[in-house]
Amino acid sequence: MEIHPYLxxxxxxxxxxxxxxxxxxSQKIFPLPYFYRRNHFSYPFLLPNLYYLTIYGLVHHPSYFHLEQLKLMPSKSFVIPLECAGNQRDKFIPKVFGEQWKGGAMSQAEWKGVPLKDILSKACLQKDAKEVVFIGADCGRRTDTVGVFYYARSLPIAKALHPDTMIAYECNGQPIPFKHGYPLRLIVPGWYAMASVKWLQQIIxxxxxxxGxxxxVDYIYYPHKNSDANxxxxxxxxxxSLIQFPLDFSIHDTGTIVIEGIAWTGNGVITQVEISVDNGETWKEATLASQHDEPYAWTQWSFVWEAYEKGEYIILAKAxxxxxxTQPFAAMWNRKGYGYNAVQKVHVKIE
Incomplete structure (x- = not known):
């Protein structure tokens, strides 16, 4: 019987x-059925044929675009990982409230779309423009305030005009699936995925x-439990980085074990992954897969471990x-649990 993984x-x-x-x-691009899902509200109700992206505010030419118009414009495509800012939140000590993501609140796909700067150029920014706000079609109530809110985020002008920030309409060579933002999704390479607004319908x-x-309020690092200082x-x-194999608290026979995983960053590229099989007493470099053709993709890595002595081991990975x-040994604690990136740790037993 064939066994498949599941969300x-x-x-x-x-x-x-x-x-x-x-x-x-072994998959640089994740099949879309295995792409993680992160929502703040229920899925929106959309009428694709009546769906237009509007741009207004401090622009000289307020505009609107239909999906088919955007497809006729020059496009770009990149392999880009999307990672929820709360990924691995369950590892923070002391514990913090929120979805207790382990390590799978991230996935990687190939995104295709129109550079945002080209859209903004058509609308012609006014000289006083400071930020660009992106509003999705999903909305609902929050527990901390009164009223109904649409999911909305902004980018500073410099990031909005970055040549690789895009309004995507395809994912892995097909229209973006509805649950991942169809028909249009903002994609912001290098930033946590809260910036990549789904079901994009308005730009202001x-x-x-x-x-907003x-x-x-959300997606802020609050380093103190009872204060907003700093x-x-x-x-x-x-x-x-993430150790994908072996699994935590797994048991293995003596012999050769290939430790495998991925490493990623929002600033530049991964240049080194170090592995320790003795809880940090000694370190050796892992072998990195080539990533020169994809500037934003995560890096797959591997390390051959000759595990011939029985016992319990702690494997560490540091990118x-x-x-x-470089990954720290302790992540910066913050009360909403964002940005966890401590050195990865996996316990194994060799029998």
């Missing part, structure tokens, strides 16, 4: 499901910081990127 459900309404990331080791250019709840926004993905960032 792990965290909540049904809204639907939040974790990818079986440990069981997709403004001259001051956006203060998903910008000014808070800062969640933006660039931290350098990180470094081209900007000089």
């Amino acid at each position: 792990t459900t965290k909540t049904l309404v809204p639907e939040n499901q974790e990818s079986p990331i440990h069981f997709l080791r 250019v403004i001259d001051q910081p956006f203060t 709840p998903f910008q000014a 808070k800062k926004p969640v933006t660039t993905i931290n350098v990180n 470094t990127d081209s900007s000089g960032r």
Whole structure:
């Protein structure tokens, strides 16, 4: 009987499901049925034939675009991982509230779309423009305030005009699946996935910081439990790695074990992954797969371990990127549980 991996459900309404990331080791691009799902509200009701993307605010030419118009414009495509800012939240000590993601609140796919800067160029930004707000079609109520809110996020002008920030309409060579943002999704390479607004329907250019709840309340690093001091926004993905094999607390026979995993960063590329099989006493470099053709994709790595002595071991993985960032041994605790990136740890027993 053939056995298939499956998504792990965290909540049904809204639907939040974790990818079986440990069981997709050989796949740089994830099949869409295994792509993780993160929602704040129930899925929106859409009429694709009447769906237009509108752009207004501080622009000289307020505009609207139908999906078919966007498909006629010059496009780009990149292999890009999307990682929920709360990925691995369950590892923070002391514990924090929120979806207790383990390691599968991230997936990777090939996204195709129109550079956002080309859309903004057609609308012609005014000189006072400071931020660009993106509003999705999903909406609902929050527990911390009164009223109905659409999911909305903003980008500073510089990030909005980055040549690789795009309005995507395809994922893995097909229209974006409805549950992942059909018909249009903003894709922001290098930033946590809260920035990549699904079901994109409005773009508003403004001259001051956006203060919507998903910008000014959520997706903020609060380093203190009872104070907002030193808070800062969640933006660039931290350098990180994941041991996909062997699994935590697994048992293996003596012999050769190939340790496998992925490493990723939002700033540059992965330049080194170090492995320890003795809980950090000694370190050796893993072999990195080539990634020169995909500037944003995660890096697959492997390490051959000759495990001929029986016993219990702790395997560690530590990644470094081209900007000089290295995974810390302890992640920066914050009360909403974002950006976990401590050195990966897996316990194994050799018999």
